[in-house]
Amino acid sequence: MSGPNTDYDPVEVTPLKPEEVEAARDAALAAIAGAADLEALKQVRIDHAGDRSALALANREIGALPPQARKEAGQRIGQARGAVTQALAARQAVLEAEHEERMLAEETVDVTLPTDRVPAGARHPLTTGSELIADIFVAMGWEVAEGPVIEAEWLNFDALNLGPDHPARTMQDTFWTDPPESGVVLRTHTSPVQARTMLTRTPPIYVVCPGRVFRTDEYDATHSPVFHQVEGLAIDEGITMAHLKGTLDHFATAMFGEGITTRFRPSYFPFTEPSAEVDLRCFVCRGVDSQDCRTCRGEGWIEWGGCGVVNPRVLTACGVDAERYTGFAFGMGIDRTLMFRHDIEDLRALFEGDVRFTTTFGSEL
Amino acid sequence: MKAPVSWIRELVDLPAEVTTEALAARLTDLGLKLEAIERPGDQITGPLVVGRVLTMEPEPQKNGKTINWCTVDVGAANGTGEPQGIVCGAHNFAPGDLVVVVLPGGVLPGGFEISARKTYGHVSAGMICSARELGLGDDHDGIIVLPADAGDPGADAFAVLGLDDEVIEFEINPDRAYALSLRGVARDAALAFDAPYTDPTDRELPEPDDAGHPVVVDDPAGCPVFAARTVAGLDPSAPSPDWMVRRLTQAGMRPISLAVDVTNYVMLETGRPIHGYDADKVRGALRVRRATAGERLTTLDGTDRELSPEDLVVTDDSGIIGLGGVMGGATTEMSGTTTRVLVEAAHWDPVSMFRTGKRHKLSSEAGKRNERGVDPTICGAAADRVVELLVAHGGGVAEPGFTLVGSPPEPDPIVLGGQLPARVTGIDVPVDAAVRHLEAVGCTVERDGDTLTATPPPWRPDLTDPFDLVEEVARVVGYDQVPSVVPTPTGGRGLTRSQRLRRRVGRTLAGAGCVEVISFPFTGPAALDALGLPADDPRRRTVPLANPISTEEPSYTTTLLPGLLKAAARNLGRGAAGVSLFETGTVAFPSDAGPAPIYGVEWRPTEAELEKLYDALPAQPLHLAVVLAGERERAGWWGPGREAGWADAVGLVRRLAAELGVALTVRAASLAPWHPGRCAELVVGDGDDQVVVGHAGELHPRVCQAVGVPARSAAVELDLDALLRYAEDVVPGPELSSFPVAKEDVALLVDASVTAAEVEAALREGAGDLLESIRLFDVYTGEQVGEGRKSLAFALRFRAPDRTLTEQETGAARDAAVAAAVARTGAVQR
Known part of the structure; x- marks a missing residue:
């Protein structure tokens, strides 16, 4: 390396000649353009922009120039080095992009290969269906009440105005625990949860009770000794059948879509008076040209459940002031509701545990 | 209740334009629910006409049968007015009789098309019909012979046979017993259409007197009213009139004999069940009383019954002759020779009727009405109507006397x-x-x-x-x-914590590849034996059912595993390579505090009374069970598959605990149905509050074999209620240090019997507060460590909240951790 040219000595240094600088620059640019890959470019960088490159060496000589020559030489060399650096960066970018493209191309896989190493799980449609129902009511400000499935006879029957000699008591074919005098049954409906709620809470009460119930039915395509019900109970001042109708209409619409409402027909349940059967407007044919509809079998309506105004006798037995409060209650089968909502032909499919059935419902919210 | 429309219209003057559909719809609106509309003539297409038999020639056939070659006048119905030649196999008619003829072109029920065809050497142009061929009943003994005034030859036979009459079947709710009669159905029809109504019980009655058959009622509460009339001189062979037979058939009752048919007819008409005695077999006065214990009666269904002191009975001088209001006795039953009928129309206490019917498992049309409540004021009218019909159609005479004991209870205002x-x-x-x-x-x-x-x-x-x-x-x-108004509750509290957590449990398990199953919660000794439960296992103490569906499964279950294992085996049997199933459901353990009391309903039971009730119920914890059987991970282009094992089961529980924020401790245990060396007990809580909430691991090989799942299948069962009690409620936000982490690995040699959890716990405790995490990353057994020993390698991460740790600090913490492990587990650092 030359030492600093402290004394004025206007000697021209060869590498600082403009044509030499241009030649070095052009050589560098040509080499850069000719670099075929990143490896070659790396060598070009060392050769033409490294410490030993012509331009680097020239740069070092600038200091040796007389002050009046330094500026011009500095500018010339600086420009040349700048051009080389730029060209290097540009070529680097191009080559990197090419390299990346090639590498990515090489790494291509068949993304359509299966990826189901662990098979999918699913919750049961009765679970998700019950949750959907609960959510509809919770959104209305109701709460979800629960109770035991093995229940006191008094709560399953007597407290609900189904006295020991009530004909309706034998209509519900009951599983009794042994001995039958134990006063303990498998609940035949979720209504004892209503009784428990009234016994422990003070009105206003707005609860739905989804749950498992039992009757000694034959097990076939439409009956099961174990099935599921949802019941609702509202106790408040000024409650009327109109509130019952409004609630069920809202429920039907939320569950089956806009325009699907309900109708009432007079019926009989010991725990309600007046009592009604509630029919759901068929959500498939919507009551139009029903004759060919297989969901409602031409009726335009689907039998959905029972409901009514809570019998004041029930309120009294459960400690609710029947003078001050009125209430309504309703109940329907969840299994049956899901059967027609999902067009399930055979109820037993719900209880067989065949994963092919249940995983079909894995997407149910 | 089946109500012929013509019968309804006889009692209520409905406008002619009211269709049967409209009538049924309006009655449904009033609470009499339409079940079905029957149209007996629906399956018949004409021509179906009245014909008069002109000639009949019996012609014996080679097959031993004799057929009749008949000519029948069918008026102008055949288009020619000439007699129609018809072959008929029946013999219960004679020339001059009016019969029912279906002419060629007609179709009978079952799609049976009639054409002129050659048979027995004649061209038979049509058919003379029996009741069965027309779908009018089972009578196939002969063809229908119409009454002489039925109509002219060629007249349409649909109306003559009542084939144009429609029948509405109603489902009658228990509170509407009045609608179990034409009287009641017609009353509501009149209400629906505001039409004039005739009450069939509105009759002129004779004054009650003492001239009739004597009746004594000892139990007026059980039998408030008893009416009796007698008809004598009946022709036992007199048939029931066609219209009565037709209506009974339409209403679903089988015609039997005039006397029986009349009592049934009047029951249908008025709703009042009637009993007829063969008056010549009754000895002395009828008496109504309760039975005494040990008394017996053979009812007319031939069953010998032991009576209860609660049963109401009717007696005569010979003893008990009937179960009042429920069923008569065999000794006084009407028969084919009965000429004198004693008619009983009595009002019975519904509760007593219900209990007797239930006790003796007797259900009948009469019982159904008596136990739901019949109008008590119509006993005399109903008896009078029976007398009228027997006299009119049986050739009898009403004997003098009208016995009427008691008076109907007054309805309370x-x-x-x-x-x-x-x-x-x-x-x-x-x-x-x-x-x-x-x-x-x-x-x-x-x-x-x-x-x-x-x-x-x-x-x-x-x-x-x-x-x-x-x-x-x-x-x-x-x-x-009824208007539709959505009520506005004053604001609910949303789902409870337990409800939200349970949803999370299901989602976590489904996310881990498990499919939810809902099975029946019944079990029995065979299923518990298959699990290998010892005799004293608490899961063998079940809640028994008095009337189980199956004798194999006589109890409510104490474990969800049998149901899940059955479902697993079913899936594998249907071709699945592996299944991961879960179920949440209640199980039950009996209470010793029973029986559950039955309180009144006039007021709310006290808290103490309710406590007693609740205590008598079985404990019913919510359980969660998982069964992992066969392939857990599939084989594929990524490599081989993997069978489920104990680690999957324990892993699921750990994942669940993490999702729920439950601090879970896993300990080695031994419990059926698990493999004794591959069973983990799942512990929550700490210190004195530690609770075993369940078990997980590999199933015992014998259990796998017994229930039909592959060896090494794994299972979990835990008390979900208990687990959820330990779920973190409000999670405190963590303070995160941004200082660098220091990592230290340690390998420790321990006896094979020492569990990883024990070593980890010792390391954790020894390492102190600077330890951020600890993770076992390798287990090694083999020659290098010696027989009965294993090497456990742990990765420890240290970090301080306020500074970068020095090497000395980290080393000291690591050494302290190792020292604790050495001291507590006998570990040797490698």
Whole structure:
């Protein structure tokens, strides 16, 4: 390396000649353009922009120039080095992009290969269906009440105005625990949860009770000794059948879509008076040209459940002031509701545990 | 209840344009629910005509049968007016008789097309019909012979046979017993169409006297009214009139004999069950009393029954001759030789009827009506109607005398606010309209300002409360008038914590590839044996059912595993390579505090009484169970598959605990049905509060074999209620250090019997507060570590909240951790 040219000595240094600088620059640019890959470019960088490159060496000589020559030489060399650096960066970018493209191309896989190493799980449609129902009511400000499935006879029957000699008591074919005098049954409906709620809470009460119930039915395509019900109970001042109708209409619409409402027909349940059967407007044919509809079998309506105004006798037995409060209650089968909502032909499919059935419902919210 | 439309129209003068559909729909709106409309003639296409037999020539055939070659006058119905030649196999008719002829071109039930065809050497142009061929009953002994005045030859036979009559079948709710009669159905039809109504029990009756058959009622509470009449001189062979047979058949009752048919007919007409005795077999006065213990009776179904002191019986001098209101006895039964009939129309206590019917497992049309409540005021009228029909059609004479014992109970008046119907239904019903509607259903109403006193009619024993009357008003106004108003609760609290956590449990397990199953919660000794439960296992102490579906599964279950294992085996049997199943459901363990008391309903039980009730119920914890059987991970392009094992089961529980924020401790344990060396007990809580909530691991090989799942299948069962109690409620936010982490690995040699959890716990405790995490990353057994030993390698991460740790600090913490492990587990650092 030359030492600093402290004394004025206007000697021209060869590498600082403009044509030499241009030649070095052009050589560098040509080499850069000719670099075929990143490896070659790396060598070009060392050769033409490294410490030993012509331009680097020239740069070092600038200091040796007389002050009046330094500026011009500095500018010339600086420009040349700048051009080389730029060209290097540009070529680097191009080559990197090419390299990346090639590498990515090489790494291509068949993304359509299966990826189901662990098979999918699913919750049961009765679970998700019950949750959907609960959510509809919770959104209305109701709460979800629960109770035991093995229940006191008094709560399953007597407290609900189904006295020991009530004909309706034998209509519900009951599983009794042994001995039958134990006063303990498998609940035949979720209504004892209503009784428990009234016994422990003070009105206003707005609860739905989804749950498992039992009757000694034959097990076939439409009956099961174990099935599921949802019941609702509202106790408040000024409650009327109109509130019952409004609630069920809202429920039907939320569950089956806009325009699907309900109708009432007079019926009989010991725990309600007046009592009604509630029919759901068929959500498939919507009551139009029903004759060919297989969901409602031409009726335009689907039998959905029972409901009514809570019998004041029930309120009294459960400690609710029947003078001050009125209430309504309703109940329907969840299994049956899901059967027609999902067009399930055979109820037993719900209880067989065949994963092919249940995983079909894995997407149910 | 099946009601022929012609019979309804006989009692109510409905406008002719009212269709059967409209009638059924309006009655459904009033609470008599349409089940089906039957049209007996639906399956027949004409021509079906009245014919007069002109000639009949018996012609014996080679096959031993004799056929009749007949000519039948069918008027102009055949287009020619010439007699029709028809071959007929029946013999119960003669020339001159009127018969029913289906002409060629007609179609009978079953799609049976009639054409002129050659048979037995004649061209038979049509068919003379039997009742069965027309779908009118089972009678196939011969063809139908019409009464002489049935019509002219060639007349349409549809109307003559009642084939154009439609029958509406109703489902009658238990409170509407009045509608188990034409009288009641017609009354509601009259209400529906505001049409004139004739009450068939509205008859001129003779004055009761002492001239009739003597009756003594010892138990007026059980039998408040007893009416008796006698008809003598009956022709036992007199047939029931065709119209009666037809109506009984339409109503679903089998015609038997005139005397029986008449009692059934009057029951259908009035709703009042009637009993007929063969009067010549009755010895002395009829007496009504309760049976005494040990007495027996052979009822007319031939069953010998032991009677209860609660049963109401009818006796004569010979002893008990009937189970009052439920079924007669064999000794006084009417038969084919009966010429004198003693007619009983009595009102019986419904509760007693219900209990007797249930006790003796007797259900009959009469019992159904008696136990639901019949109008007590019509006993005399019903008996009189029976007498009228027996005299008219049996050639008998009414013997003098009309016995009528007792008097009908008076309905209690009901006081209600006139606004109540509006207040309960939400329909705008003014008080005067409410009065009108109550009167329309037969109530007598007195109005004092806005207070109404309504006395129900005698045929409505179900009307006892103000709300019963509200329903009557509502059904008359129409349930379709109820407005739709969504109530506005004052704000709910959303799902409970437990409800939200349970949803999370399901989602976590489904996310881990498990499919939810819902199985029946019943079990029995065989299923528990298959699990290998020892004799004293608490899971063998089940809640037994008095009437299980299957004797194999006589109890409510104490474990969810049998149901899940059955489902797993079923899936594998249907071709699945592996299944991961879970179920959440209640199990039950018996209570020793039973029986559960039965309280009254007039007031709320006290807290103490309710406690006693709740204590008598079995404990019913919510369980969670998982079964992993066969392939857990599939084989694929990524490599081989993997069978489920103990680690999957324990892993699921750990994942669940993490999702729920439960600090879970896994300990080695041994419990059926798990493999004794591959069973983990799942512990929550700490210190004195530690609770074993369940178990997980590999199933015992014998269990796998017994239930039909692959060896090494794994399972979990835990008390979900207990687990959820330990779920973190409000999670405190963590403070995160941004200083660098220091990592240290340690390898420790321990006895094979020492568990990884024990070593980890010792390391954790020894390492102190600077330890951020610890993770076992390798387990090694083999020659290098020696027989009965294993090497456990742990990765420890240290970090301080306020500074970068020095090497010395980290080293000291690591050494302290190792020292603790050495001291507590006998570990040796490698």
